[in-house]
Amino acid sequence: MIPLLAEISGNINAIAFGIATLGPGIGLGLLIGKTVESIARQPEAQGALTSQMYIGIAFIEILALLGIIVGFLFS
Amino acid sequence: MTSFPILAAREGFHVPGAESFYREPFIDLHVFGLNLGINRTVVVLFLASLLTLGVLALGFRNPKLVPRGIQNVAEFIVDFVRDKVIMPTMGKKGLPYLPFLTTLFLFVLFCNWFGVIPGLNFSATSRIGIPLALSICTWFVFVIAGIRTHGGFGYLKAALVPSGVPVPILLLLVPIEFLTVFILRPLTLTIRLTANMIAGHMLLTMFFLGTAYLLERGSTAAFGVGSLIMGTAFIGFEIFVGALQAFIFAILTAVYIQSSLQEAH
Numbered sequence: 001m002i003p004l005l006a007e008i009s010g011n012i013n014a015i016a017f018g019i020a021t022l023g024p025g026i027g028l029g030l031l032i033g034k035t036v037e038s039i040a041r042q043p044e045a046q047g048a049l050t051s052q053m054y055i056g057i058a059f060i061e062i063l064a065l066l067g068i069i070v071g072f073l074f075s
Numbered sequence: 076m077t078s079f080p081i082l083a084a085r086e087g088f089h090v091p092g093a094e095s096f097y098r099e100p101f102i103d104l105h106v107f108g109l110n111l112g113i114n115r116t117v118v119v120l121f122l123a124s125l126l127t128l129g130v131l132a133l134g135f136r137n138p139k140l141v142p143r144g145i146q147n148v149a150e151f152i153v154d155f156v157r158d159k160v161i162m163p164t165m166g167k168k169g170l171p172y173l174p175f176l177t178t179l180f181l182f183v184l185f186c187n188w189f190g191v192i193p194g195l196n197f198s199a200t201s202r203i204g205i206p207l208a209l210s211i212c213t214w215f216v217f218v219i220a221g222i223r224t225h226g227g228f229g230y231l232k233a234a235l236v237p238s239g240v241p242v243p244i245l246l247l248l249v250p251i252e253f254l255t256v257f258i259l260r261p262l263t264l265t266i267r268l269t270a271n272m273i274a275g276h277m278l279l280t281m282f283f284l285g286t287a288y289l290l291e292r293g294s295t296a297a298f299g300v301g302s303l304i305m306g307t308a309f310i311g312f313e314i315f316v317g318a319l320q321a322f323i324f325a326i327l328t329a330v331y332i333q334s335s336l337q338e339a340h
Contacts, residue, residue, distance in 0.1 A: 022149035034141075051163035057331055062263050064139045072093055 020067025027060040059066035088288050090279045096201060096273070097130055119199040123185035125312060127178060153177055164329040165336065179209065180325040183258065183268065187317030190276055191310050198317070201272035203265060209259035213328045219258075221335030230335065260331060264324065271320050275313045282306030 035053040038044050102111025134149025142150050156177045161169040183200060191196030199205050221230035234250045236245065285304050289299030 013205075023210060042279045047159075048163055050325065051159065054323060054326055055164075058327055061271075062267050065267055065274075068274055069266055 004075040007045065017071050020070075024060050024064040027063075028057065031056045031060060041068075047059050086113060088285075091277065091284060095280055098197070102142065110261045115195065115197050116199050116202050116205075117185065119195055119197055120205065121191045122195075123182060123189060123199060126185045127181045130181065131178070134256065154182055158323045160322070160329050164326060165333045168336060169329060170218070171334065172220075172329070176325050179213075180321050181231055181330060182319060183324050184321035187272060187321055188220060188314065190272060190279075191313050196279075198272045198276065200320075201267050201276050203269045206265040206268040207261075209268075209324070210264040213264060214257075216262045216328070217260075217331040220332050224336050233338070235334070240330060256334075264327060268320055268324055269288065271316060275309075275316055279313065282309060287305070 031053060038049050064074050090193060095317040098114040098116060100110075100114040102113040104111040104113065122296070124213075130145065130149055130152070136144045138146060142198065153173070157173055160176055160180070165172070186199040188198070189195050190201065218230075221234060224230070225233050235249050235257050236249065237252075240248060282302050285298050286306060289295045289302060
């Protein structure tokens with residue numbers, strides 16, 4: 001039997017939230033990176049691109065925020 | 076086995092949880108079994124409503140060609156909503172919704188910013204009721220806009236039935252579209268705003284309670300200073316997040332209204 005070297009105590013929801021941020025993190029990186037790239041190629045389209053980016057951010061960040069809500073719901 | 080000494084030393088610290096969002100009312104008021112007590116959330120709500128009303132009413136009470144004083148602020152906000160929220164999403168045909176979107180933006184902005192006002196330190200939007208009420212308003216606005224554009228059945232068809240899809244796939248697609256358009260839209264609007272404000276409030280609570288706790292114990296005072304610096308930095312971040320969330324709430328409302336106004340997709 002493997003002896004238990006250390007144990008952590010606390011709320012497992014914190015780990016769940018950590019995992020829930022991974023996907024949206026990648027998504028935000030792709031979205032904002034592509035927007036910056038587009039603005040660099042076509043600076044005059046900045047206004048339209050920024051608005052579209054914020055709409056996209058809103059749809060992506062809800063995934064991470066659901067992680068917070070789930071943590072509160074099941075605590 | 077035993078936990079680490081550093082964890083054991085932390086046991087005296089009371090971690091703030093969901094209970095920091097429940098405030099006892101100052102004034103108890105029960106009308107027909109409804110709890111209408113005045114607590115901190117309600118005070119913040121009244122102040123935010125008064126500020127919204129004040130900025131818009133005082134700014135445009137006696138409009139001049141060359142704006143002075145508070146008219147500058149009011150015109151800046153209306154211009155911002157017109158140029159950054161309505162024009163990129165709806166174009167000119169969205170201008171009738173300018174008053175609704177301006178009021179919505181301003182009210183959410185003030186509700187959010189009360190989270191960093193010393194003495195109140197509580198954003199009304201971190202309780203789910205207020206974003207929910209605003210989202211239901213939004214729901215009615217975009218459904219009524221769709222019905223006025225397409226007619227009752229026409230709107231359902233435009234919203235739920237994509238053109239050029241074979242019938243067997245429609246059986247799968249129409250329930251999903253219904254769920255997305257009529258149920259998930261207001262729900263995600265609500266959760267996005269609430270969860271952002273809850274997270275911000277928890278972050279600030281955590282850092283400042285941590286500062287007080289660490290400074291009290293002498294040997295950990297250096298960490299307390301670090302915690303204080305981080306907390307102060309996050310106040311600035313919260314101001315940014317409050318403005319960003321108000322903007323996102325307004326722009327998503329504009330996107331939803333636009334999807335009701337456009338022809339069948």
